[in-house]
Amino acid sequence: MNNLFRDFPTAAVRAEEETFEDLLARPDVRIERIVSTGQASPPGFWYSQPQGEWVVVLQGAAGLLIEGEPVRELRPGDFINIPAYCRHRVEWTEANGPTVWLAVHYELAQDAPTA
Amino acid sequence: MNNLFRDFPTAAVRAEEETFEDLLARPDVRIERIVSTGQASPPGFWYSQPQGEWVVVLQGAAGLLIEGEPVRELRPGDFINIPAYCRHRVEWTEANGPTVWLAVHYELAQDAPTA
Numbered sequence: 001m002n003n004l005f006r007d008f009p010t011a012a013v014r015a016e017e018e019t020f021e022d023l024l025a026r027p028d029v030r031i032e033r034i035v036s037t038g039q040a041s042p043p044g045f046w047y048s049q050p051q052g053e054w055v056v057v058l059q060g061a062a063g064l065l066i067e068g069e070p071v072r073e074l075r076p077g078d079f080i081n082i083p084a085y086c087r088h089r090v091e092w093t094e095a096n097g098p099t100v101w102l103a104v105h106y107e108l109a110q111d112a113p114t115a
Numbered sequence: 116m117n118n119l120f121r122d123f124p125t126a127a128v129r130a131e132e133e134t135f136e137d138l139l140a141r142p143d144v145r146i147e148r149i150v151s152t153g154q155a156s157p158p159g160f161w162y163s164q165p166q167g168e169w170v171v172v173l174q175g176a177a178g179l180l181i182e183g184e185p186v187r188e189l190r191p192g193d194f195i196n197i198p199a200y201c202r203h204r205v206e207w208t209e210a211n212g213p214t215v216w217l218a219v220h221y222e223l224a225q226d227a228p229t230a
Contacts, residue, residue: 004171005192024169024196028143029221031169054139054146056119056217058173058192077120077173081139102171104219106144 004058004100008035012098028108034101036062036093046087052107053082060099063091119173119215123150127213143223149216151177151208161202167222168197175214178206 001007001021009019015037024031041047046067056079063071064080067087072080082088084107093099116122116136124134130152139146156162161182171194178186179195182202187195197203199222208214 002194003190003192004194023194024219024221026167026221028224029219031219052141075118077118079117079119079138102217104139104144104146106139106141109143 004033004102008098012037028106030105030108032103032105034103036060036090036099036101037097038093038095039090040092041089046089048085048087049082049105050084050107051105052084054104054106055080055082056102058100058102060094060097062093062099062101065089065091119148119217123213127152133208143221145220145223147218147220149218151175151205151214151216152212153208153210154205155207156204161204163200163202164197164220165199165222166220167199168218168220170195170197170216170218173215173217175209175212177208177214177216180204180206 009021011017012019012035018037018039019035021033022030023033056077057074058076060076062074064074065071065088066082071091074080124136126132127134127150133152133154134150136148137145138148171192172189173191175191177189179189180186180203181197186206189195
């Protein structure tokens with residue numbers, strides 16, 4: 001796979017589940033393609049990660065909720081930086097056709113065991 | 116600016132020069148939007164960077180040359196990882212309308228002065 005908009009995993013093509021694929025995985029950064037097909041975070045579930053995450057929607061649409069803020073509707077090209085430990089969840093993704101996200105995870109070293 | 120396809124710098128709108136904007140700058144990663152309007156690398160010029168660079172074309176088109184390989188035509192969604200010190204250059208970018216690149220620079224710490 002060398003194009004973000006092609007070669008979706010079977011589970012994404014069948015709209016069975018959200019798919020996550022690493023495009024680059026290095027000690028300091030991880031770049032991931034996420035394909036959503038109508039999924040949302042489970043009720044009451046919040047992401048809260050020890051890493052920072054910079055994320056952009058490139059196709060489709062999604063509703064992203066940062067705790068304490070209104071839901072943001074993300075359309076193609078819309079990006080946001082989610083700092084480490086910032087609680088957030090996906091309220092909705094477009095039901096008709098895939099939503100393609102590109103996520104850059106950084107500050108990974110905070111996860112590494114200390115020497 | 117919170118959308119990759121809007122709010123281009125004036126120099127890009129006027130097609131005067133290639134523009135470079137940091138979207139995120141951290142010790143371990145730098146995310147950059149590049150907008151090209153027909154520019155190419157100067158004749159004989161090669162990029163060769165101490166950092167790794169993962170890059171995707173999101174709008175427009177470009178011809179990327181990795182030394183010793185054929186020119187790769189990059190269209191929206193096409194991505195490539197350029198390892199540190201891999202010599203490369205931009206042979207051409209689309210003359211009609213902007214070409215939007217997203218570049219993720221990593222392994223920045225290799226640049227840091229040693230203690």
